[in-house]
Amino acid sequence: MRTETHTTGRPRAFDEETVLDRAAEVFWRHGYEGASLSALTSAMGINRPSLYATFGSKELLFRRAFTRYHETKVANARAALEQPTAYAAIEAFLRSSADALTTGDHPPGCLSIQGGLACSPENAHISETLAAGRAATETALEERLSRAAKEGDLPDGMDARALARFVMTLSEGHAVHAAAGASREDLQASVDIALRAVTVPH
Amino acid sequence: MRTETHTTGRPRAFDEETVLDRAAEVFWRHGYEGASLSALTSAMGINRPSLYATFGSKELLFRRAFTRYHETKVANARAALEQPTAYAAIEAFLRSSADALTTGDHPPGCLSIQGGLACSPENAHISETLAAGRAATETALEERLSRAAKEGDLPDGMDARALARFVMTLSEGHAVHAAAGASREDLQASVDIALRAVTVPH
């Protein structure tokens, strides 16, 4: 029943990570509460008992899917922070985010937001989990920019934490826009403007 | 049954706009799908048949509540656009939005986003309605900034539409942050940075 390696018996007819990705898409498009078990199982290509034997519950399935999402998609955006300068890191972060929000490989927007900004009271910790994921990304940004501040790599008087929040905010707003159908070019034009705020006035 | 003035009969025991505001709060906090009829009726202080006699359905109730929200809360932010310069209009828009997103008078964040970014397929037009509301605000911003462009009131080479999108995006991102508990000061510090993008470099 658990994910331990089993000894014998009938082998599983599906790949766990594949069906997780399919589940993530459904949550992404319809939100946690809007994703019914019927929609999930049919998208995953498995039936209910298999889902419950493998993942335990709808909520645990969601957490697994979200974790995987975070480790793949979000990690990608975080890699942008390794750029040598603060400006380059911010630009890479915003540009790769804008691209990811509008790629055809998965639903538009961001699972961390569409998954459930507001939930019924009994699912409140779903929104909290998503918020914690976003906060972790913002913290990563802040740490990168704090380092930049020490290196004299930020405009004078610019606070690393506030700048991290600004960048993260913009990216979240882009996710909202993308979910509503904004194009990649629309988002990149908005990034162009945001970057003006980061340049040192001469 | 309709909202026409009735001639006689037992008078209504509640005020329509008051219960609409209560309903809006529930939708705001829990989203359209997360707001159950039981939660709605108990917050509104009326019972189911009264709700249905007055508003027709959950969806129509939501639309009425959202319209009222738009005509009151959102109209407030739009008033900021009447400032004499583009910079002042943008600043007023962002600052008053940040305040509204974090006031204690109603739930944090923005009904246009928390109401339902992602819905189950049968409620898809709820998200579309919300998106249309946000798009209308963005269009208002764009029109104000187009006028500014004609008046030479925008930085050189700045596109009014892209700038409107940038400002709206930031405000939406702030709504996401506010829904997750960000403080007013946090949002205003992000506005400070955003405004740097709008100033003309000297």
Place this chain on the structure above:
DNA sequence: CGTGATTTGTACCGAGCGGTAGAGTGAACG
């Protein structure tokens, strides 16, 4: 004060929800 119109409260409807029981199925091992 009785009559008609309307709202109110209770109690209920079918449908779909998340979740599960239990028999059937099939690969791996002796």
Place this chain on the structure above:
DNA sequence: CGTTCACTCTACCGCTCGGTACAAATCACG
């Protein structure tokens, strides 16, 4: 080649959902 064991499938569970029927309650008006 038969036993074992995990997985798969159909059919179902209790519950809550959005929505409603119906009768009691309460006003305006003659």
